[in-house]
Amino acid sequence: MRESIFTQDFLQAAKDYRLFLDMGYPEKAVASLVGNKYRLSREQRMILYRGVLPSYESEKNAKKKISAKDINGKLIIDGYNVLLTIVNYLTGRTVFISTDSFVRDIGGIHGSIKKQDMLDRAEQLLCDFCRQHIQGEIVVFLDKPVSHSAELAVRLDRLFSSYKIHAEAVLVDSADYELKRHEGVVATSDSVVLSSAACAADLAAEILQENFSPWFPDLRECMS
Structure with a gap:
């Protein structure tokens, strides 16, 4: 910051x-x-x-956090949430640690993602990390209403196949809805999804830390 x-x-x-x-x-x-x-x-x-976030919500979310590298079972990924955090970091936008310990950015989806080269790089980083560290099944949920989601799903599936990763990209009407229904580990920093999750991985943060050794300003320090 x-x-x-x-x-x-x-x-x-x-x-x-x-x-x-x-x-x-x-x-x-x-x-x-x-x-x-x-x-x-x-x-x-x-x-x-x-x-x-409120104090109780920050503490509750922080206790749910686990490393993606420690997951043995199925992992459900909030596709746009993870990819956009990486894209925003790559483009130099503000990325920070929130009071619940999850990394977030200030960007949002406005119908499409215009920086295709950065998105391509984010997809590659995601697949590289999954190949090296995730042993179980992976499902990436993508919001169908977002422009070009179908094309993104095809690109991800091709990458998964080429990397021999047991994963698939799935188009859904609402990724948040599907993620909140999942009882296992979800990869997201969406506070609405986290409120319903049993446990969660800050996948975007782990990918960025492994590839760039970034410094993220920490909002938890503001509360002391």
Whole structure:
């Protein structure tokens, strides 16, 4: 996180935001209130909204976290969540550790992913990691409504086949819905999915750490 983003006003805003969340106030309203009070930029507001969770939720999610390398059974991957985190890192966008210990970014899906070269690289990194470290069956869920999801599924299946990985990419109406139904390990940093998960792997973070040795600014330090 660049110093111009990680300001003293932002640090205080993060503490105030967490305090309101712990008191049960709604996220969007509080994010707007605190963001306006401290005159946060759009990027700072997104970091606040996506990265600061209530204390109890942060602790609960952190306890669910396991390493993807330790998984023996089936792994369900939140395809766009994992790939977009990698893409955003590759393009130099802000990627950070949230208060629940999961790595997140400020980007989102707006119908399609335009940086095809970065997406190709993210797909390759995903497959490389799976080939080296994941022993069990792998299923990657992709949201059908996102543009070019069918093409992405075909590319991933080809990579899986060429790498002889026991995996498949599956198009679904809602990846979140399917992930929340799964009783095993899910690979995602989506807080909605994590709230329902029994255990989860921060797969994007592990892939980035193995390939780039990145430094991620840690929002947990703001809460001390």
